[in-house]
Structure formats: C-alpha cells, structure tokens
Amino acid sequence: MPTALYPRLSVSVTVFTAFDDHHPLMPSHSQLSMPVSESERFGMGLWVVTRKDNEPGSYQQDPEGLRVVPSSLVRMDESLRTTALRILRDELGIVGDGRLRQSRIFDAVETTADNRVISVNFWAFVALEELGPVLGGRDQVGLEMVSSTSFLAATDRDNALEEYAGISRFGLRYGNRHPQAQQKQLPRDIGGAPLLGDLGDDMVFYAWRDMRYGFTGQYEPFAFIGSQPLGEAFRLSDLKDLFEVVRGQTIQADQFRRMATGTRAFVEPAGSVDSSGSRPGKPAGLFKAIKSVRR
Amino acid sequence: MPTALYPRLSVSVTVFTAFDDHHPLMPSHSQLSMPVSESERFGMGLWVVTRKDNEPGSYQQDPEGLRVVPSSLVRMDESLRTTALRILRDELGIVGDGRLRQSRIFDAVETTADNRVISVNFWAFVALEELGPVLGGRDQVGLEMVSSTSFLAATDRDNALEEYAGISRFGLRYGNRHPQAQQKQLPRDIGGAPLLGDLGDDMVFYAWRDMRYGFTGQYEPFAFIGSQPLGEAFRLSDLKDLFEVVRGQTIQADQFRRMATGTRAFVEPAGSVDSSGSRPGKPAGLFKAIKSVRR
DNA sequence: TCAAAAGTGTTCGTTTTACACCCATGT
DNA sequence: ACATGGGTGTAAAACGAACACTTTTGA
Numbered sequence: 210m211p212t213a214l215y216p217r218l219s220v221s222v223t224v225f226t227a228f229d230d231h232h233p234l235m236p237s238h239s240q241l242s243m244p245v246s247e248s249e250r251f252g253m254g255l256w257v258v259t260r261k262d263n264e265p266g267s268y269q270q271d272p273e274g275l276r277v278v279p280s281s282l283v284r285m286d287e288s289l290r291t292t293a294l295r296i297l298r299d300e301l302g303i304v305g306d307g308r309l310r311q312s313r314i315f316d317a318v319e320t321t322a323d324n325r326v327i328s329v330n331f332w333a334f335v336a337l338e339e340l341g342p343v344l345g346g347r348d349q350v351g352l353e354m355v356s357s358t359s360f361l362a363a364t365d366r367d368n369a370l371e372e373y374a375g376i377s378r379f380g381l382r383y384g385n386r387h388p389q390a391q392q393k394q395l396p397r398d399i400g401g402a403p404l405l406g407d408l409g410d411d412m413v414f415y416a417w418r419d420m421r422y423g424f425t426g427q428y429e430p431f432a433f434i435g436s437q438p439l440g441e442a443f444r445l446s447d448l449k450d451l452f453e454v455v456r457g458q459t460i461q462a463d464q465f466r467r468m469a470t471g472t473r474a475f476v477e478p479a480g481s482v483d484s485s486g487s488r489p490g491k492p493a494g495l496f497k498a499i500k501s502v503r504r
Numbered sequence: 505m506p507t508a509l510y511p512r513l514s515v516s517v518t519v520f521t522a523f524d525d526h527h528p529l530m531p532s533h534s535q536l537s538m539p540v541s542e543s544e545r546f547g548m549g550l551w552v553v554t555r556k557d558n559e560p561g562s563y564q565q566d567p568e569g570l571r572v573v574p575s576s577l578v579r580m581d582e583s584l585r586t587t588a589l590r591i592l593r594d595e596l597g598i599v600g601d602g603r604l605r606q607s608r609i610f611d612a613v614e615t616t617a618d619n620r621v622i623s624v625n626f627w628a629f630v631a632l633e634e635l636g637p638v639l640g641g642r643d644q645v646g647l648e649m650v651s652s653t654s655f656l657a658a659t660d661r662d663n664a665l666e667e668y669a670g671i672s673r674f675g676l677r678y679g680n681r682h683p684q685a686q687q688k689q690l691p692r693d694i695g696g697a698p699l700l701g702d703l704g705d706d707m708v709f710y711a712w713r714d715m716r717y718g719f720t721g722q723y724e725p726f727a728f729i730g731s732q733p734l735g736e737a738f739r740l741s742d743l744k745d746l747f748e749v750v751r752g753q754t755i756q757a758d759q760f761r762r763m764a765t766g767t768r769a770f771v772e773p774a775g776s777v778d779s780s781g782s783r784p785g786k787p788a789g790l791f792k793a794i795k796s797v798r799r
Numbered sequence: 800t801c802a803a804a805a806g807t808g809t810t811c812g813t814t815t816t817a818c819a820c821c822c823a824t825g826t
Numbered sequence: 827a828c829a830t831g832g833g834t835g836t837a838a839a840a841c842g843a844a845c846a847c848t849t850t851t852g853a
Contacts, residue, residue, distance in 0.1 A: 216578055217510045218622060283511055285620060288611045314609055314624055316583045325580060327513060329609055446831075464816065466833075490831030491823040741804075759843065761806070785804025786850040 216325040220292040221280035223312070223332040223416035224258040224301065226340050226352065227438045227451055234337050240344045242276075242353045244360060244378060252358025253450035255377075257413050258340065259405060260300065261349040275406050276353065278413065280328065293331040301350065302343040308333045308435030313415045315408060328408070332416035334434035353404060355379060355417060356454040365459060375421055375457035379404065380414040417457075424455045426468050429475045431498045442479040442495040445469065475499055511620040515587040516575035518607070518627040518711035519553035519596065521635050521647065522733045522746055529632050535639045537571075537648045539655060539673060547653025548745035550672075552708050553596065553635065554700060556644040571648065573704050575623065588626045596645065597638040603628050603730030608710045610703060623703070627711035629729035648699060650674060650712060651749040660754060670716055670752035673699065675709040712752075719750045721763050724770045726793045737774040737790040740764065770794055 228235065230250050238247045242259075245251070259276040279300045283292045290309060297303040312330040344350050354360070356377045364376055374384035380395040395410055396403055403410050423433030430452075431437055439447055449465045469476050479495040523530065525545050533542045537554075540546065554571040574595045578587045585604060592598040607625040639645050649655070651672045659671055669679040675690040690705055691698055698705050718728030725747075726732055734742055744760045764771050774790040 215512045216580060218513055283622070285511060289609065289622065290611075311609060314584065314606065316585075327578070327584065444832090461816075462831090463818090463833075487825095488831075489825050489829070491833075493832060739805095756843070757804090758806075758845090763842095782852095783804075784802070784852045786806075788805060 216327050218283045219280050219326050219328045220283055220289055220296065221278045221328050221330045221412055222293050222296045222309070223278050223330060223412055224297070225255060225332065225334045225355070225416070225420060226258065226337050227253065227255045227454065228337045229253050229447065229450070232337060234341045236341065236344050236352065240351045242351060244354060250359065251354070253447070253454050254357035255355040255454040256352035257355050258301065259351055259353050275409075276351070277405060278330075278409050282326070289329055297333065300348060301340070303335055303339055305333065306435070308335075310419065312412070312419050315411060330412045330416060332420060334420065334436045334438070336436050336438045355413065356457050358450055358454060361453060361457065361459060373458065377414075377417055377457045379410055379417060381457070382418060421456055424452050426473070429499070431475070437498060442481065442497050444483055444493040445476070445496055446493060448476070448496070511622050513578045514575050514621050514623045515578055515584055515591065516573045516623055516625045516707055517588050517591045517604070518573050518625060518707055519592070519635075520550060520627065520629045520650070520711070520715060521553065521632050522548065522550045522749065523632045524548050524742065524745070527632060529636045531636065531639050531647065535646045537646060539649060545654065546649070548742070548749050549652035550650040550749040551647035552650050554646055554648050555595065570701050571646065572700060573707050577621070584624055592628065595643060596635070598630055598634055600628065601730070605714065607707070607714050610706060625707045625711060627715060629715065629731045629733070631731050631733045650708065651752050653745055653749060656748060656752065656754060668753065672709075672712055672752045674705055674712060676752070677713060716751055719747050721768070724794070726770070732793060737776065737792050739778055739788040740771070740791055741788060743771065743791070
C-alpha cells in the first residue's frame with residue numbers, strides 16, 4: 210500500500226575503504242571498478258562500496274542496471290542511525306558501532322511524483338578486513354574507485370594540481386583562495402559521464418568531502434573515521450599515501466612527517482622497524498595511532 | 505488521515521537577524537526575549553525568529569506554549585527547499601531567493617511511535633528591514649536572543665572567554681586546540697533550562713555553528729549569508745560588533761580591520777565618512793561590501 | 800584639556816612550505 | 827657503487843596576535 214500523501218524517507222550509506230595493491234586480501238578484479246586497465250598497479254586506493262540495484266522493491270531501480278549506493282527506506286520504529294546500521298548489517302554484513310556520520314540530505318527529484326523518496330546520506334569507513342567477506346554475493350557488492358596513487362599522479366601530470374584543494378573521480382574542490390572555491394565540480398560538470406548516476410555521484414562527492422576534513426590536521430584521523438585501515442602498526446609513507454588519496458592531493462613527505470609526529474601528533478613510534486624488506490632503501494620505522502587524544 | 509507506515513518529514517527554518525539597539529526599526533520589547541532587563545542596552549544583538557506553537561495541526565504542539573522554530577510538513581509535490589521557502593513566505597512574509605542553507609537532520613524521538621516526524625533544518629539570515637513588518641501577528645512571531653555585545657561582555661567577565669572558540673545562549677564550542685573540542689555544549693549541558701525545548705535548542709545551535717563559518721575569514725560573509733544586515737555602507741566598528749556576536753567571540757579591533765581590508769579583503773572604502781556624529785571620537789570612514797569576489 | 804574612538808606602525812612567535820643534505824639498506 | 831626511500835636541519839615566507847602610538851572628534 211503506497212502512501213501518496215507525503216514523501217517517504219530513505220537512508221543511504223556511503224561506505225569507504227582503502228587498501229594498497231599489495232594488500233593480502235586484495236579483492237578480485239571483477240569486484241573492482243577502475244579507471245585504468247586491470248593489470249595496472251594503482252598503489253594506495255580509496256574505494257566506495259556499491260551494489261547492483263537488483264532488489265525488486267527498490268525505489269531507485271534502474272533498467273540499465275546502474276550500480277548504486279546501498280540504501281533502504283526508514284521504518285516507523287527506526288531512527289535514521291538505526292536504519293543505517295541495518296543497511297550495514299543486512300547488506301554488507303558489517304556490525305557497526307560508532308562509526309557512522311551523517312552527511313547530507315538529497316531530494317530524489319527523478320522519481321515520479323506519486324512515489325517520491327527523499328534520501329539522507331551517511332558515510333562510514335571500514336577496513337578491508339571487515340569488507341572482504343561480503344564482496345560479490347547476491348547483490349554483486351563491489352568497489353568503485355574514488356581515488357588512488359596512480360590517479361593522483363596522472364591528474365598531477367595533466368593539470369596543475371596545486372590549484373585544487375582536492376580532487377577525486379567523483380568531483381573536485383578548489384582551495385579557499387581560489388576564486389571558484391566553494392563551488393562543487395561533479396563528473397557531469399567536468400564533462401564526464403556519471404559514475405553511479407547523478408544522485409549517487411552527489412552522495413559520494415559530499416561524503417568524500419566530509420571525510421576529507423578528518424585528514425587535514427585539524428582532527429585525529431583514526432578516531433574521526435573510527436577505523437584503522439592500515440592495521441596496528443604502519444609505515445609513515447603508507448599513512449602518507451592514505452592521506453593523499455583521501456585528500457585527493459599530494460603532500461610533501463617531510464612536511465607530512467612533521468604534521469603527524471610534531472606538536473599535535475596523532476601517531477607515535479611503535480618501537481619496531483618494518484621487516485617485510487622487499488623494498489629498497491632505508492628500513493622504515495613503524496608507527497601506531499595515539500589512542501587517548503580527543504580533539 | 506495519518507499514514508502510520510513510514511515517518512513523515514518536516515522542514516524547519518532557523519531565521520537569524522542582527523541589529524543594533526539604536527536601529528531605527530528596533531522592535532518593541534514585547535517582541536524580544538532577552539537574558540537581561542528590558543531597559544538595558546544590549547549593543548549589537550544576534551536574534552533568532554520564533555513563533556508561538558499555536559497552529560491546530562502542528563505536530564509539535566506543546567500545552568505549555570513553548571516558542572518554536574517555524575516548521576511545516578513536506579508536501580508531496582515540494583522539494584525541501586520549496587517547503588522552506590513556503591515557510592518563509594507564509595509564516596514570515598519573506599520572499600526568499602537564494603539564501604537558504606541546509607543544516608542538519610533531527611530525529612524527533614519525543615513524538616509517539618505512530619506519528620513520528622523527522623526534521624530537516626535550514627537556516628537563513630534576513631535583515632531587520634525585511635522582518636520588521638511580520639513581528640507579532642497571529643502567530644506571535646518574536647525574536648529570541650542568541651548573543652549580544654553585552655552578553656559577550658558578561659560572559660567574558662565570568663569565564664575566561666579565550667578558551668572558547670565561540671559562545672552563545674544556545675551553546676558553546678571549544679577551540680580546536682582544546683581537549684574537549686568537537687564536543688557540543690547546549691544550554692541543558694551547562695545546567696540551564698532549554699530556551700526553545702531540547703529540539704529547538706539543537707536546531708538553533710547547529711544552525712548558528714554553521715553560520716559562524718562564514719565569519720571566520722575563510723569566506724566572504726555577506727555572500728555567505730546572502731544579506732547585508734548593516735545596509736549599504738557601514739562603519740568597520742559596527743561590522744566588528746556583528747562579527748563578534750555571530751562568532752560569539754571578541755576580536756581585537758586592529759586585527760579585525762586588517763582581516764577585512766588586507767589581502768583577501770571583503771570590504772572596501774565607500775568614500776564617505778560617518779556623519780551621524782552623535783558619538784565622540786574620530787569620525788569613522790564608511791565601508792561597503794566588495795560584491796564581485798566569490799570565495 | 801581630556802576622554803573616546805579611528806586608524807597605523809612594529810614586533811614577536813607560530814605555522815607553512817620549500818630545499819638541502821645525510822642515513823641505511825638492497826641490488 | 828649506486829639507486830632508493832627514510833629521516834633531519836634550516837631558512838624563507840606567511841600569518842596571527844599583541845602592543846604602542848598617532849589622529850580626530852565631542853564634551
């Protein structure tokens with residue numbers, strides 16, 4: 210029984226993950242959607258979880274089978290947060306805790322007038338360890354690339370990256386000094402085709418933009434995203450790669466080191482040294498997150 | 505006919521205004537809600553528009569007659585923005601244009617389970633000139649004080665204001681360096697009584713926090729709020745007062761002057777000098793907003 | 800003449816950014 | 827030996843905050 214008197218409300222969850230192309234749990238290429246050839250290395254990558262829109266009752270079902278951000282209607286006895294946790298649990302098998310953050314609300318203008326749905330978007334960051342088991346499956350859960358080391362390098366070659374405060378496949382934002390700052394640029398604005406439909410692209414873009422704030426030095430990034438995508442101990446250079454793909458912006462290595470370890474440090478030496486030893490160069494010291502800080 | 509299957513959606517609009525207690529259109533005291541005696545001067549004041557919750561169909565009707573932020577259910581054929589504009593037009597007689605900004609979404613948990621309403625809050629800033637005619641009236645539209653020059657001075661005397669990044673009657677926020685930063689403090693947390701109910705206080709607090717960003721030097725404040733509360737030409741000291749009450753924080757006069765007129769200036773000399781002449785001291789040059797900048 | 804507000808010069812410390820250089824390891 | 831990445835020293839530039847001081851008016 211449709212209720213035509215008022216619009217209905219849905220919650221979507223934009224789930225990010227990040228991993229290196231040497232990661233032991235690296236998903237199969239059929240589960241990854243990349244802007245480059247599948248054999249190519251991408252370095253560190255930031256990804257967003259999508260699924261095929263194949264649920265019979267789904268309001269945003271698309272005949273062409275576009276991939277979508279997981280979503281569900283809000284039930285009468287649920288808070289928005291509860292709905293988001295249910296999506297994480299039922300569609301992705303993730304038992305959420307405190308990691309959900311509210312982003313923005315979208316009018317789904319493309320739906321017909323008698324079945325209108327308005328969408329509240331949440332975002333979350335999960336480590337690949339939690340995500341690996343649910344990739345594929347009935348809903349064809351997969352990952353769409355948001356940014357990667359090689360994507361940034363290519364963008365840097367083509368345009369002058371300095372004028373952007375951040376760039377991703379789902380859009381870019383200018384710096385605050387730039388005359389066009391505060392104006393969004395989505396794939397369709399840059400001239401490209403939408404990746405997940407206009408609505409989905411909007412959702413990912415704004416969720417990404419919200420997430421970026423946690424990686425600007427103002428916050429403690431691991432507490433901000435509620436996840437440790439690099440594990441307990443990690444090289445600073447890997448953390449730098451993570452910062453770069455999340456921010457969509459390259460950082461100087463020495464500058465990053467001082468930001469992470471100086472006053473307002475959010476990492477501390479783990480006391481050990483990287484022993485994987487496959488790479489040339491001086492062995493990197495390992496670092497771990499400082500837990501107790503709350504900024 | 506209530507539709508019990510899904511929660512319904514409402515839009516609220518938090519309307520701010522600011523004026524000086526010497527303003528020619530200064531509202532009558534019965535329309536103002538102040539934390540101090542009515543005869544006292546408050547200097548520059550930041551206010552939020554409220555109305556008595558006396559509509560028969562209102563979902564948040566309160567027997568005790570609490571004042572509320574204007575709101576309305578979203579109709580089937582309306583976008584959220586359209587609903588917000590309708591509230592501005594029908595309840596406040598304001599013909600809106602591009603000045604609405606989306607803030608946050610609230611689960612109205614206190615409503616009963618079979619009539620649940622979820623609330624999207626917008627905020628807007630209007631000049632007193634546009635607001636004056638609608639004060640009072642059937643809905644007893646009035647203004648609740650958010651902050652004022654005298655409120656800031658009193659707070660500065662009592663606590664050390666330096667440790668806060670901003671304080672208002674609806675809550676405070678700490679600086680980013682402070683250990684408790686990112687934690688909100690609402691009236692009920694500080695030990696006071698809610699001013700507009702817990703939900704209303706939340707709405708105003710977050711809308712205020714969003715508006716503050718436009719006054720931190722990162723943005724061009726007049727374009728950000730889409731209004732010129734001080735008119736075409738104004739003294740820098742009046743603009744400083746406006747900044748102080750919006751930010752909930754005192755600013756040094758010379759520092760403010762350089763911020764407003766230096767590199768990244770957002771005001772320029774209007775070429776004339778203040779001729780009202782009632783105050784002692786050197787006559788102030790008048791400034792006007794730089795229109796063309798888009799940051 | 801004095802109080803009050805406007806407006807400018809200057810200093811000091813912090814943060815940001817860049818660049819140079821040394822260190823330790825695999826090949 | 828040398829390429830490669832790890833890590834530190836240093837300095838210029840930009841910025842924010844504070845303080846002193848001059849200017850111009852009303853009372």
